[in-house]
Amino acid sequence: MNHPDSANPNHSHTQALINGHQDLHLSLLDRGLAYGDGVFRTFPVQHGKPQHWALQYKKLASDCAVLNIECPSQEALLADIQTLFYAEDGVAKIIVTRGESVRGYGYPSDIKSNRIVLKQRSPEYPPSNREHGVHLYLCDLRLSHQPKLAGIKHLNRLENVLARAEWNDFNIADGVLLDVDGNVIECTMSNIFARFGDQLLTPLLNHCGVAGVTRERILNDAPRVNLQAKQANISLTELMQADEIIICNSLFGAWQVIEFNHKYWKKQPLADQLTALLAS
Amino acid sequence: MNHPDSANPNHSHTQALINGHQDLHLSLLDRGLAYGDGVFRTFPVQHGKPQHWALQYKKLASDCAVLNIECPSQEALLADIQTLFYAEDGVAKIIVTRGESVRGYGYPSDIKSNRIVLKQRSPEYPPSNREHGVHLYLCDLRLSHQPKLAGIKHLNRLENVLARAEWNDFNIADGVLLDVDGNVIECTMSNIFARFGDQLLTPLLNHCGVAGVTRERILNDAPRVNLQAKQANISLTELMQADEIIICNSLFGAWQVIEFNHKYWKKQPLADQLTALLAS
Numbered sequence: 408m409n410h411p412d413s414a415n416p417n418h419s420h421t422q423a424l425i426n427g428h429q430d431l432h433l434s435l436l437d438r439g440l441a442y443g444d445g446v447f448r449t450f451p452v453q454h455g456k457p458q459h460w461a462l463q464y465k466k467l468a469s470d471c472a473v474l475n476i477e478c479p480s481q482e483a484l485l486a487d488i489q490t491l492f493y494a495e496d497g498v499a500k501i502i503v504t505r506g507e508s509v510r511g512y513g514y515p516s517d518i519k520s521n522r523i524v525l526k527q528r529s530p531e532y533p534p535s536n537r538e539h540g541v542h543l544y545l546c547d548l549r550l551s552h553q554p555k556l557a558g559i560k561h562l563n564r565l566e567n568v569l570a571r572a573e574w575n576d577f578n579i580a581d582g583v584l585l586d587v588d589g590n591v592i593e594c595t596m597s598n599i600f601a602r603f604g605d606q607l608l609t610p611l612l613n614h615c616g617v618a619g620v621t622r623e624r625i626l627n628d629a630p631r632v633n634l635q636a637k638q639a640n641i642s643l644t645e646l647m648q649a650d651e652i653i654i655c656n657s658l659f660g661a662w663q664v665i666e667f668n669h670k671y672w673k674k675q676p677l678a679d680q681l682t683a684l685l686a687s
Numbered sequence: 688m689n690h691p692d693s694a695n696p697n698h699s700h701t702q703a704l705i706n707g708h709q710d711l712h713l714s715l716l717d718r719g720l721a722y723g724d725g726v727f728r729t730f731p732v733q734h735g736k737p738q739h740w741a742l743q744y745k746k747l748a749s750d751c752a753v754l755n756i757e758c759p760s761q762e763a764l765l766a767d768i769q770t771l772f773y774a775e776d777g778v779a780k781i782i783v784t785r786g787e788s789v790r791g792y793g794y795p796s797d798i799k800s801n802r803i804v805l806k807q808r809s810p811e812y813p814p815s816n817r818e819h820g821v822h823l824y825l826c827d828l829r830l831s832h833q834p835k836l837a838g839i840k841h842l843n844r845l846e847n848v849l850a851r852a853e854w855n856d857f858n859i860a861d862g863v864l865l866d867v868d869g870n871v872i873e874c875t876m877s878n879i880f881a882r883f884g885d886q887l888l889t890p891l892l893n894h895c896g897v898a899g900v901t902r903e904r905i906l907n908d909a910p911r912v913n914l915q916a917k918q919a920n921i922s923l924t925e926l927m928q929a930d931e932i933i934i935c936n937s938l939f940g941a942w943q944v945i946e947f948n949h950k951y952w953k954k955q956p957l958a959d960q961l962t963a964l965l966a967s
Contacts, residue, residue: 421789423715432712433720435703435805440713442844443723509701510807512851512875525715527790551831552867555849563843564722569835571792572755587832595792
C-alpha cells in the first residue's frame with residue numbers, strides 16, 4: 408500500500424520498503440511494535456553499495472537465528488537496497504520483525520517475518536569529533552544481564568533510550584554504559600576499545616551489550632595497526648588507566664576519546680588509522 | 688489515513704484508532720517499533736465500558752511518567768474506546784509510544800507521543816482452567832534485573848516472548864519466570880500469588896516483572912476473602928511449599944494452579960472467590 412508523505416517533516420527524507428513494497432507504515436499487529444520482537448542493522452550505503460555487506464548480513468542472520476526469527480534472503484535485501492538507493496549515498500536501516508499476531512507472546516511455527524528497509528540521509532557529525540576527539544558521559548543506568556539476548560541488536564532498546572536521555576550537552580558524543588557488576592560494556596550507540604600499550608581490549612559481551620560489526624572488524628584487523636586485540640572484562644577503574652580510548656560504529660568509524668569522567672587524553676593517531684582501515 | 692483491510696485474516700477482527708483516526712498502520716519512524724519505546728495496557732470492555740478504568744489509567748499514566756513519555760488524556764482514550772466499542776464487549780489494547788524520530792536514541796523535549804487503541808475479540812480460554820485449575824511450566828529463561836524498568840508494562844518484551852516459546856503443550860496455561868537470583872517473579876502473561884495459611888504473598892517487583900492492575904486489586908482486596916496480602920521475596924523452594932498458588936490477569940481474573948514442577952494441589956475455592964471479587 409502506498410501512502411502519501413505525511414505532513415511530518417521527518418518523513419520527507421525517508422523512503423522505505425516493507426517486504427519489497429514501497430510503504431512508510433507497518434501493521435499495528437506487527438510484533439516489532441507489540442514486543443520489540445525483531446532485530447535491526449544500520450550501515451552506510453555508498454554509490455548504491457551497502458558497505459561491508461557480508462558482515463552485516465552474517466550478523467543479521469545470526470541475530471535472527473538466536474531469536475528463531477525467519478531471516479530474509481540476501482537477494483531480497485540487496486534488491487530492496489538497489490531499489491531504494493540506485494547509485495546514491497545514504498544510510499540503510501534493515502528491520503526484521505518476527506511477523507504479525509493478534510495477541511499473546513506465543514506465535515505459530517509458520518509465522519512469516521516482515522522485512523523492512525529504510526533509506527535515510529547520512530548523519531552529519533561535528534568534524535571536530537574526528538579532528539580533535541570526543542567527550543564521553545558516564546551513564547547512571549546500569550545494563551542488566553540477559554545472556555539469552557546478549558550481543559544481539561534486537562528491538563528492545565529502552566535501556567539505551569533511558570541512558571541517552573541522561574545528558575543533553577551537544578559536546579558529548581556518547582555515554583559509557585556499565586553493567587550491574589560495574590564492568591564497562593559499551594556506549595549507547597557505539598562499541599568501545601581501550602588500548603594498553605600494544606594491547607587493544609574491548610569488553611566481553613556475554614551478559615549484555617550489542618556486538619557491532621565494526622567492533623568485530625577492529626578485533627580482526629588490529630594486527631594491521633600493530634596491535635593485539637582481544638575481549639576482556641574491563642572495570643571502570645581499568646578503563647580510566649587506558650593509554651587511549653576509542654569508540655566505534657558502522658556510521659562514523661572510530662573516534663578517539665579525549666575526555667571522560669574528569670580525565671583527559673592527548674590526541675593520538677590510532678583512531679584515524681582505524682577509520683582508514685575500516686573504510687578500506 | 689484509512690487502509691483497506693489486508694488479506695491477513697488477523698486483521699479481520701481488529702479495529703484501531705491512531706491519535707483518534709481509524710488506521711491499522713503506524714509510521715515506520717515510530718519509536719515503539721524502533722526501540723520498543725512505549726507502554727501498553729490490555730483490559731476487557733463490557734457493554735462499551737472499560738473495566739476498572741480508573742486503575743488502568745492510573746497505571747498507564749504512572750508507567751508513562753517513569754519513562755518520561757507524554758500520557759494521553761483520559762478523555763481522549765475514553766472517546767477512542769467509545770468510538771471503537773459502542774456498546775459492545777471485547778478487549779481493548781492501548782499502546783502509547785514516545786512518538787516518531789528519524790534516527791538515534793535521543794529525542795527532542797517536545798516530541799509528541801502516539802496514542803493507539805485497538806479493539807480485539809475477547810479471548811476464549813478453556814473452561815477447565817476455571818473449573819479444574821491450570822498447569823504451569825517452569826521457564827528456563829531468568830528475568831534480568833533492571834530497576835529503572837521494573838514493574839512497568841513497556842514494549843520491551845523479548846524476555847516474555849522467548850520464555851513463552853519454551854513450551855508448546857496446550858495443557859499448560861502459563862510459565863513461571865524466576866529472576867537471575869532464583870526468586871519467583873511472575874508468569875509470562877500473568878502475576879502470581881502464593882497462599883500460606885491466611886497469608887497471600889506475591890513477589891516483590893522492584894528488580895523486574897510487570898506490576899499488573901489485577902495483582903494490585905488482589906493485594907488491596909484480600910481482606911475481603913479473609914486473607915492478609917503482602918509483597919515478599921519468594922524463592923522457588925518456598926513457592927513449592929505454598930498451600931495454594933493463584934495466577935491472575937485482567938482478562939481471565941484468577942486461576943488456581945493444580946500442577947507445577949511435578950507437584951499437585953487439590954482444587955480449592957479461593958480462585959473462584961477472587962474471580963468473583965475481581966468481577967465486582
